[in-house]
Amino acid sequence: NAGVMQNPRHLVRRRGQEARLRCSPMKGHSHVYWYRQLPEEGLKFMVYLQKENIIDESGMPKERFSAEFPKEGPSILRIQQVVRGDSAAYFCASSLSTRTNTDTQYFGPGTRLTVL
Amino acid sequence: GESVGLHLPTLSVQEGDNSIINCAYSNSASDYFIWYKQESGKGPQFIIDIRSNMDKRQGQRVTVLLNKTVKHLSLQIAATQPGDSAVYFCAENISGNQFYFGTGTSLTVIP
Numbered sequence: 001n002a003g004v005m006q007n008p009r010h011l012v013r014r015r016g017q018e019a020r021l022r023c024s025p026m027k028g029h030s031h032v033y034w035y036r037q038l039p040e041e042g043l044k045f046m047v048y049l050q051k052e053n054i055i056d057e058s059g060m061p062k063e064r065f066s067a068e069f070p071k072e073g074p075s076i077l078r079i080q081q082v083v084r085g086d087s088a089a090y091f092c093a094s095s096l097s098t099r100t101n102t103d104t105q106y107f108g109p110g111t112r113l114t115v116l
Numbered sequence: 117g118e119s120v121g122l123h124l125p126t127l128s129v130q131e132g133d134n135s136i137i138n139c140a141y142s143n144s145a146s147d148y149f150i151w152y153k154q155e156s157g158k159g160p161q162f163i164i165d166i167r168s169n170m171d172k173r174q175g176q177r178v179t180v181l182l183n184k185t186v187k188h189l190s191l192q193i194a195a196t197q198p199g200d201s202a203v204y205f206c207a208e209n210i211s212g213n214q215f216y217f218g219t220g221t222s223l224t225v226i227p
Binding site for chain 2 (some may be wrong): 045105
């Protein structure tokens with residue numbers, strides 16, 4: 001019973017390049033969340049998606065960042081024209097449903113992005 | 117600023133002792149809370165949760181206490197082991213599926 005999968009685990013980009021981070025939710029989960037974590041800080045919510053829909057992107061910068069969760073395949077967090085300040089760990093979480101409106105989120109191992 | 121915060125950023129305990137990690141939240145409308153454990157280089161791992169209609173919940177060696185009057189949450193770990201060394205986060209859910217995380221408490225278990 002595989003958990004949340006993220007790849008790559010480590011990603012190095014030069015300033016101005018694009019970064020693509022992938023997340024495969026737990027089997028049966030249709031809700032995906034992306035968080036950013038700076039060293040020695042807590043997790044900052046970025047975006048919440050369901051299949052083919054962005055539900056809440058209030059935590060995601062308006063420029064350069066985008067996210068998708070297509071009908072088939074993993075969720076993608078895309079950062080265009082990366083800058084050094086984008087260096088962080090990016091975590092994906094998934095949940096089963098929102099029937100109760102507060103379903104537990106299970107996290108992946110994260111992608112550590114380093115911008116040179 | 118963060119609506120969720122922790123009283124102590126670091127905590128050191130002797131192996132075998134009990135650990136208590138505290139968390140304060142500011143939004144009285146929060147109705148669901150989760151404690152996560154994060155080991156170095158890994159993603160947060162669910163430990164235990166509690167809903168606002170409860171004031172205590174127990175798991176294996178862990179207990180979460182919720183005091184809604186003073187908006188305080190605590191995680192108690194019994195008989196702390198070296199493998200418990202990690203950063204512990206409390207997460208607060210106000211509505212929908214967005215959680216607010218505190219900055220975390222680093223627990224170090226001294227053998």
